Amino acid sequence: MQQKMTRRTVVRTAAVVGAAAALSPVLSATAVAAPSAGAADGTVPGAHKPRRPATSANGWTIQTNVDRDSQVWTRSVAGAGLTVPVWIGDVETVLLHVVRRFHYEVEELHTGDLAGWRPAKEVRRRHPESNLASGTAVRIRPGIGATHGTLFPLQTDTVRAILADCDGVVRWGGDDEPVDESLFYIAVGPLDPRLAALAARIREWNATPGEGAGVTAG
Numbered sequence: 001m002q003q004k005m006t007r008r009t010v011v012r013t014a015a016v017v018g019a020a021a022a023l024s025p026v027l028s029a030t031a032v033a034a035p036s037a038g039a040a041d042g043t044v045p046g047a048h049k050p051r052r053p054a055t056s057a058n059g060w061t062i063q064t065n066v067d068r069d070s071q072v073w074t075r076s077v078a079g080a081g082l083t084v085p086v087w088i089g090d091v092e093t094v095l096l097h098v099v100r101r102f103h104y105e106v107e108e109l110h111t112g113d114l115a116g117w118r119p120a121k122e123v124r125r126r127h128p129e130s131n132l133a134s135g136t137a138v139r140i141r142p143g144i145g146a147t148h149g150t151l152f153p154l155q156t157d158t159v160r161a162i163l164a165d166c167d168g169v170v171r172w173g174g175d176d177e178p179v180d181e182s183l184f185y186i187a188v189g190p191l192d193p194r195l196a197a198l199a200a201r202i203r204e205w206n207a208t209p210g211e212g213a214g215v216t217a218g
Helices: 007-033 090-106 128-134 153-165 193-207
Strands: 072-077 082-087 137-140 170-172 183-186
Touching: 072 090, 082 090, 090 137, 090 153, 090 170, 090 183, 090 193, 128 137, 128 183, 153 170
Parallel strands: none
Antiparallel strands: 072 082, 137 183, 170 183
């Protein structure tokens, strides 16, 4: 038996259908206009942003090991019979130059007088010594030279002459607070053009015996 539909029912049904039809374009537009989470900054919803690698105080990336999957490799100091792990390339050229000049002009170095890269857990973060963890620093006479007054005045003058030839690329821990006269480190970041310029100059000196920094004029 068919249900009898009244005029009021017909009017009410028509009103509901009409309202739904009127709202449909609005709802669709709202759905299109609403951005998904993360769309504004270009990230994928739910994805983790990559973590920036840890750096030492001078801005170089800390290395987790030596001579394997690393920027730090053990290198020989010409004429000194010593080796030290340092960041290869321009950093290596500059730091080995400083060590070599110290050996010949300040004090002869022996086994145990030179140290380079150290694990991050063994150095203080945000301190100059943290640069050892990136392979961009060396210690000359570690332990003995880590305090103030370990060099004679003439030796200190020679160290300052070596630093002056480095044009601010290398800093001495003897000028830091607290003082660490054993520490020499790269004082500029990886993209600083002064590092590459100094390394190129040192290579030119090395290729021309009898010329360059540390040579007494005739």
